[in-house]
Amino acid sequence: MTTPIRAAAMAAAPFVWREDGRPDWGSMWTSFCDLALHGGPPHRGIEQALREPSTAGADAASDPGMVAEMRRGIWETTGLFAEPQSPVWIAVSCESRAMAEWIGAAIVLENVTARVEDERFLLPAGPRFRLEDEVKSIVTVVAKTHHYWAMHEIAAKPGRPDDARGHRGFRCGSCGLDFLVSRPVSAGDLDATCPVDGTRMARSELVAARRSPSLRHAHGPGPIRVAVEGADDERIRLIDALRRRYGRRRAVVASPAGAMEVNDPAIDLVLVEVGEGGEASGFRPEMVDATIVIRAGEEVNVDVIMSWLERELRLNPWR
Numbered sequence: 001m002t003t004p005i006r007a008a009a010m011a012a013a014p015f016v017w018r019e020d021g022r023p024d025w026g027s028m029w030t031s032f033c034d035l036a037l038h039g040g041p042p043h044r045g046i047e048q049a050l051r052e053p054s055t056a057g058a059d060a061a062s063d064p065g066m067v068a069e070m071r072r073g074i075w076e077t078t079g080l081f082a083e084p085q086s087p088v089w090i091a092v093s094c095e096s097r098a099m100a101e102w103i104g105a106a107i108v109l110e111n112v113t114a115r116v117e118d119e120r121f122l123l124p125a126g127p128r129f130r131l132e133d134e135v136k137s138i139v140t141v142v143a144k145t146h147h148y149w150a151m152h153e154i155a156a157k158p159g160r161p162d163d164a165r166g167h168r169g170f171r172c173g174s175c176g177l178d179f180l181v182s183r184p185v186s187a188g189d190l191d192a193t194c195p196v197d198g199t200r201m202a203r204s205e206l207v208a209a210r211r212s213p214s215l216r217h218a219h220g221p222g223p224i225r226v227a228v229e230g231a232d233d234e235r236i237r238l239i240d241a242l243r244r245r246y247g248r249r250r251a252v253v254a255s256p257a258g259a260m261e262v263n264d265p266a267i268d269l270v271l272v273e274v275g276e277g278g279e280a281s282g283f284r285p286e287m288v289d290a291t292i293v294i295r296a297g298e299e300v301n302v303d304v305i306m307s308w309l310e311r312e313l314r315l316n317p318w319r
Helices: 064-078 097-108 131-155 232-246 302-313
Strands: 082-086 089-093 115-117 120-124 167-171 178-182 224-229 251-254 269-274 290-293
Touching (some): 064 082, 064 131, 089 178, 097 115, 224 302, 232 251, 232 269, 232 302, 290 302
Antiparallel strands (some): 115 120
């Protein structure tokens, strides 16, 4: 049994609300303080620790509305898929068991109980969770420890094999988002619902972007280079949206001919414009770290693209 950390709890960030009255999880935290993982205060004090939930009695099951907010909050702050594992646990899918173990161990330091099962970490989901207390804490500790994980991965030695085994892809027909879902073998064939709007989802191959062979190697110094391929209107809209999100000093636009000349250390992302069908003078896939393909008429979700850039290319959104 893990002993809770005896330290003063971290001050909570104020709630941010959407126009429809629901929490705006994606805008609630715009940065993370540079606390040392083992030296900073935990999110919850020992008296408010979220412990192993009770599974007995009629009140054990979590409120569906609170579970829905936890799922949506975790997705909007980390890009990770979460779903109920039992009446009182919620499971968060990771890219690998190593990732699940690392984040699970970090969450325990926040005075929140966590369990690890294969490529998932499990968190308490009730009973009687309240939005501005327990629900907010769950979303906060996942966002905080996922940020630590992203920083750990940037500094970690590259080339480690991914030990994920039970992954399945799902796509929401309502919002068009793709989700990576990890489950026990016994639950592999079950349906999945979208954490954004609760829509039942269909199986998907999760081809939202394709990686360049150069990603087999450690990324060298300098900015990350991503080709954006598609028709003019769709390509321009996505590039403008990414530059607004990252800031125009961090994300710049370049032609294939000038992409390799951008080496300013203040720039994190070079967006290389490529025409529909890959038509661009002098462009070769090995010039970039990845290529994002936009199909004609396709509605592109910028949050999904940013989560992919963070997960696959280790582009830090909090710099």
